[in-house]
Amino acid sequence: MxxxxxxxxxxxxxxxxxxxxxxxxxxxxxxxxxxxxxxxxxxxxxxxxxxxxxxxxxxxxxxxxxxxxxxxxxxxxxxxxxxxxxxxxxxxxxxxxxxxxxxxxxxxxxxxxxxxxxxxxxxxxxxxxxxxxxxxxxxxxxxxxxxxxxxxxxxxxxxxxxxxxxxxxxxEHLFGQGIESRSLQTFGLIEGVVDERIQGVVPEASGVQVGILASPLGVSVSLTRLPNANRFNAKIGNENRENFNVPLEEYLMNLSTKLQPFVFGLDGQPMEEIIGQALSKRGLTLAMAESCTGGLIGHRLTQVPGSSSYMDRGVVCYSNQAKMDLLGVTKNILQKHGAVSAPVAKAMAEGIRSRSGVDLGLSVTGIAGPGGGTPIKPVGLVYVALSIQGKTFTKEFRFQGDRNMVKLRASQGALDVLRRWLFGISIADDD
Missing domain, CATH: 3.40.980.10 (MoaB/Mog-like domain)
Structure with a gap:
C-alpha cells in the first residue's frame, strides 16, 4: 500500500x-x-x-x-x-x-x-x-x-x-484500493461507557480497526479496514478468516444497536442536518428561544441549505426582562424558580411557539460560566424544553468544560431533544 x-x-x-x-x-x-x-x-x-x-x-x-x-x-x-x-x-x-x-x-x-x-x-x-x-x-x-x-x-x-x-x-499511479471507513456519532454517553458497550462487537481477527473519539458534540466510533489488512496473516486461523468478509455495514449496525438510543448519525452527518431533513419531510416549522447559547442553535440549523422551509425565527433572550418581554415568561416564575430552571425553560418554549404560531418551540437556558454558578446550580447546568401542541417536554443536562464548550454542548443537547421527539425516541435516557 x-x-x-x-x-x-x-x-x-x-x-x-x-x-x-x-x-x-x-x-x-x-x-x-x-x-x-x-x-x-x-x-x-x-x-x-x-x-x-x-x-x-x-x-x-x-x-x-x-x-x-x-x-x-x-x-x-x-x-x-x-x-x-x-x-x-x-x-x-x-x-x-x-x-x-x-x-x-x-x-x-x-x-x-x-x-x-x-x-x-x-x-x-x-x-x-x-x-x-x-x-x-x-x-x-x-x-x-x-x-x-x-x-x-x-x-x-x-x-x-x-x-x-x-x-x-x-x-503517476500513486494510489491504490480505497480504504474502507464508516462511522457513527453518539450524544449523551461518555467515552468509557461507549467503549464498554461495544466490547466484542468487532472481533480482533477481522482486519477492522475500531476508533473512539470524544468531542464536545459527542463520541464517535469509527471502523476502518485497510486493503487486504492481515487478510493472509498466518497467525489467524482459518476459522477466523470469515470475519474478513463481513461488510463494515454489518458491524456498524451491530454497534448502533449496542449504543441506542444515543446514536444520532452515521458517517459524520451533523445533528442539524439530520433534524433539518426530518422537519422538511414532515412539513414541520420551528422557532427557538435561546438564552445561554446566544443564538448558536439557530446558527447551526440555518447552516443547512433549505432551512428556510422549516426555520421560522430565533430569539436570544439573555436577560430576565427579555424573557418576559419577548416570550411572556412571568415575573413570578422567574422569581420563584430562577432563570435557569425547568419551569422557565418550559415557559420559554411555550412562549416562542405560541407567539410565532409554529409547530415546535425549542428553548434552552443555563449557566455557561465561568462565573454565575452555585452549589445548587453549578456552571454547566442547562435546561432544554420542547413545546408542541398540548405537550411540553423538559430535560436537564450537566455539562463540563469552559464557556465555549458548555455552549456548544448545550446546543447539541437541545438539538438531541428535538431529534428524539422527531424519531419517536424517549427524551429521557432511562426510559
Missing part, C-alpha cells in the same frame, strides 16, 4: 490558539485514494527544521504533502526550505506571477515586492495553480517520493488538492 506523510508548517500552530484542519482533510482525501497517511508533523517557520522533517519524511513515504509557508511574509519559508533541501535555486515563474497580478488587478491593487516573492519556486518544480488565492503551490520529485507544497489557508489548500494534486496522483 502506498504511504504518505503530512507536514504542516507554521509556528503559530505550535503556540496554541489556532487549530490545524488541513491535515484532517488531506488524510481523508488520501484514504479515499488508497493512500495511507502514516505520520503527521507540525513544524515551525524555520528553514533547518523544515528541511529536517522533509528529509525524514522522504525516506518513509512515497507521497509527502506540505501545507503552509507559501505566503508573502518573511516567516513564509517553505519555498526556501525546499530549495535548500533539493539543492536547487529559486527562480521566477512568469506564469505564477501573472496569476498573482491578475488576482490583484481584480481588487484594484498592485503587486508588491513581498507578493512577488511568492512567484519564485524551486527549479524543476511543477507549478500548482491557486484558483482561490494568490500563493502558488508546487510539486517536485525528490529521491523516491513526490512532494506537494500547498498553501496554509484551508480553502486554498483544499481547492488545490482537488484541482491539481489528485490529477497528478492518478497520472
Amino acid at each position: 502506498i504511504t504518505a506523510e503530512i507536514i504542516v508548517v507554521g509556528s503559530e500552530l505550535l503556540l496554541g490558539g489556532r487549530a490545524d484542519t488541513n491535515s484532517i482533510f488531506l488524510a481523508e482525501m488520501l484514504a479515499e485514494q488508497g493512500i495511507e497517511a502514516r505520520f503527521k508533523t507540525v513544524v515551525g517557520d524555520d528553514i533547518e527544521d523544515i528541511c529536517g522533517v522533509l528529509a525524514q519524511a522522504s525516506k518513509r513515504a512515497k507521497v509527502v504533502l506540505v501545507t503552509g509557508g507559501l505566503g508573502p511574509t518573511v516567516d513564509d519559508v517553505t519555498r526556501e526550505a525546499m530549495s535548500k533541501l533539493t539543492e536547487t535555486s529559486l527562480r521566477l515563474r512568469p506564469r505564477a506571477l501573472r496569476s498573482i497580478q491578475a488576482r490583484f488587478k481584480v481588487v484594484g491593487r498592485t503587486v508588491t515586492a513581498n507578493q512577488r516573492r511568492q512567484a519564485y519556486l524551486p527549479s524543476g518544480a511543477d507549478l500548482l495553480r491557486n484558483t482561490t488565492g494568490t500563493a502558488p503551490g508546487f510539486s517536485l520529485k525528490w529521491r523516491k517520493c513526490r512532494i506537494f507544497c500547498l498553501p496554509g489557508v484551508s480553502h486554498e489548500a483544499r481547492a488545490m488538492f482537488l484541482d491539481s494534486v489528485l490529477p497528478i496522483l492518478v497520472k
